[in-house]
Amino acid sequence: MIGVWGALAGAVVLLLVLLAWAWAEAWSKDSRSDWGASNQEPGESVEACSPEIVSQIFSAADSKFISGLESSGLENLFRRERTAVALHWVHETSAFISKIMRRHLEASRMSADLEIATEARIFLQYARLKLYCGILFVLIGLLGPQRLAGTALYAERFIQRIGEGLAEFQLAAHLREPDGSESL
Amino acid sequence: MSAMVKQLPVQEAYEDLLQRSLSRIPCDLGRLLYLASTRDYNTGTYHHDGLADRFSAKVARSALEIAHRQAFHKVAALSLEHLVRDLAAYLESSGENPEEFLRTWQRLEPYRIAIPMDVNPTVARHFASNVRLALAVLRLRREPTHSDR
Numbered sequence: 001m002i003g004v005w006g007a008l009a010g011a012v013v014l015l016l017v018l019l020a021w022a023w024a025e026a027w028s029k030d031s032r033s034d035w036g037a038s039n040q041e042p043g044e045s046v047e048a049c050s051p052e053i054v055s056q057i058f059s060a061a062d063s064k065f066i067s068g069l070e071s072s073g074l075e076n077l078f079r080r081e082r083t084a085v086a087l088h089w090v091h092e093t094s095a096f097i098s099k100i101m102r103r104h105l106e107a108s109r110m111s112a113d114l115e116i117a118t119e120a121r122i123f124l125q126y127a128r129l130k131l132y133c134g135i136l137f138v139l140i141g142l143l144g145p146q147r148l149a150g151t152a153l154y155a156e157r158f159i160q161r162i163g164e165g166l167a168e169f170q171l172a173a174h175l176r177e178p179d180g181s182e183s184l
Numbered sequence: 185m186s187a188m189v190k191q192l193p194v195q196e197a198y199e200d201l202l203q204r205s206l207s208r209i210p211c212d213l214g215r216l217l218y219l220a221s222t223r224d225y226n227t228g229t230y231h232h233d234g235l236a237d238r239f240s241a242k243v244a245r246s247a248l249e250i251a252h253r254q255a256f257h258k259v260a261a262l263s264l265e266h267l268v269r270d271l272a273a274y275l276e277s278s279g280e281n282p283e284e285f286l287r288t289w290q291r292l293e294p295y296r297i298a299i300p301m302d303v304n305p306t307v308a309r310h311f312a313s314n315v316r317l318a319l320a321v322l323r324l325r326r327e328p329t330h331s332d333r
Binding site: 048049053056057059065081088 | 257260261263264265304305306307309310313316317320321324
């Protein structure tokens with residue numbers, strides 16, 4: 001009996017998560033089309049989003065400031081605006097991670113001495129980051145960005161570290177190539 | 185040795201810009217809008233007559249571009265409360281009718297012009313969103329039924 005109830009509860013949770021995902025994805029698409037100043041593809045930005053800005057997007061202090069004004073209209077506007085920006089950040093970040101991985105795969109294909117353990121470790125880190133982005137996407141949709149500042153900053157730092165690690169790996173792979181020194 | 189400590193022309197032009205032009209503007213948003221106004225809308229290149237005369241057009245262009253990006257990132261990173269104060273200071277320094285100013289800014293969104301080229305799209309979105317919120321806060325504060333809590 002408990003098994004049936006458990007399965008039902010699981011199904012309900014899964015359904016809620018899927019609905020939150022669909023809602024967040026639709027919102028994110030709307031907000032992307034709203035921004036007409038850039039023709040850049042997601043993840044193609046020449047500039048990184050600094051941790052300072054990430055902490056501002058997820059800032060609880062701004063939320064507190066708005067709450068202090070005691071206007072439900074303004075609070076709704078604030079929630080809508082911040083959710084849209086936070087979802088945009090997750091989408092950009094996810095696309096950026098995919099771009100790094102694509103570059104890494106291209107470099108790996110040309111490398112003569114692939115280390116399986118290193119490749120597996122990189123793939124696991126990539127999968128972990130993509131999962132993080134997916135969870136953040138759903139949680140922003142469910143809870144709003146202000147409760148997720150710590151998680152977002154952790155993801156940001158993690159991405160930076162992995163990005164630097166992959167860049168070093170690519171450079172090392174490039175230097176190992178017979179004609180690598182010529183093009184550097 | 186003296187050549188080594190001598191400032192690069194762009195840095196010199198940048199400091200000249202800070203001292204002569206930007207220091208007279210009372211708020212961060214005002215400085216950002218001023219710097220954005222030195223950019224040609226059609227070509228995206230920057231120009232400042234005084235700076236170009238003292239240095240060169242190329243050096244002035246680089247100094248203006250750097251100053252614009254820095255001013256933008258500073259404003260984008262402001263807390264909402266700070267941005268509201270800054271926007272209020274800008275509104276006051278403009279000498280325009282506050283109601284008309286707020287209505288025009290909410291409708292035309294002229295602050296979008298202040299975004300530098302090739303800036304991270306999330307930062308650009310965050311900036312525009314924050315200005316929208318700051319405008320809504322100032323509008324709310326001007327409503328007769330609202331008293332600042």
